[in-house]
Amino acid sequence: MKKPPVRLLHDPSVAASVRANLQCVREAPGGYDAARGFERLQRELELAGPSGTAPSTPPPTPRGLELSGLGATKALWISGVGALCIVAAGALVTGLPRGRQSLPGGAPAPPSPAAARESSAPPLPAAPLRLDPATALAPSGTAVSPGVAARREIEQLIQIRALLRRDAAAAYELAQRSAREFPRGALREEREALTALALSRIGEHARAQEQARAFLQSYPNSPLRAVVQRLLGEDVP
């Protein structure tokens, strides 16, 4: 077929009702929150490295908790699971206490415009951000550095997210395990949202809604609020 097609909208041989509905779809406003999405993209681009170049070398050895998180982010980005990792590490960055000016080891804290904009972020831990004893222990009970623990928590979150797409039950189990391992972990907000999504996807709707309500109560200003609210069938303002 070499002749350019006539668009259905302009083709009189097509039923008027079809054309009307296509026109309606064409003009329907989208529900995407572009402003919020842009803020999130900026946060993620800050961590993604320069344009046109996927990170190709492992990041330097981390010296502190937050730097460890970012290091893990870049390493895992290379392995192709980057999106969530960035979210996770972004949460670490935005989770820095407000007045904090430097990272452990004296490195200056990178300014995060997104963090500055989020004036209504959930309650933050007291500075400096430290893992509780439970989070600083490997499953075997061996003490590990906070950096290693943070990296492990991030990796778990990435796994939960990946599992959520193909095996929600496994995602839920891992989220539960991660919650036990890191009861006060820096990524508990993301983990709790994913837990609600996992419950919903395995058909545990009542528990999903219960989890969603608890999440919204704990994190009323979370950037994940809209996603969780949809589980409750609520309109997102």
Place this chain on the structure above:
Amino acid sequence: MKDEAAARHEGSGMLPATQTDPPQALSAEALFRAHAPFVASFLARMGVPALEIDDAVQEVFLVAHRKGGYQPGPAQPRSWLAAIAVHIAQADRRSRRRQQLESADALDGTSCRRPDPAARLETQRALELVQAALDALPLELRAAFVLFEIEGEPCESIAATWSVPVGTVYSRLHNARRRFLQAYAAHEKHERRAPGLGREPEVSR
């Protein structure tokens, strides 16, 4: 003439894109400002569930960033982004195949904001019928159909994006159009019999 589909982006606070804009190099951020709503609705029409649209949009623009942003060429920025979005939607589809998320979920991302309830209902019905018919198309045909018929992209841009001759795009559109109308008629017929269940019937693929 201003592109009709681009008018949808007005009021979103983001820069609307028009077909008449001369192609120029664009960073991921500039692309997002101009085309994020397009990408979101395109992903929804590719069948990505509403709960995953936000993440999928981010993935599209992160990939765009890793590719170094848009470079001027025969493919328009929106077609170029659509090609990335198709890959994301494809990956999402594969991973979701076992989960069987509610397909109606995909419509949330394009839900109607018209104030009049009757008009809103009418738009919602149109969205459901069109989406149901789109769902019957394989992703490759669906992408070409959505870009050409709904988003108003030129065939030359679609061809350049997928590196195929323009005649191949014509052929895909012809095929997609036939299957779309067939599926649309089946769903419309079914809906007349059982209103509100427009997405149920199985249409031959």
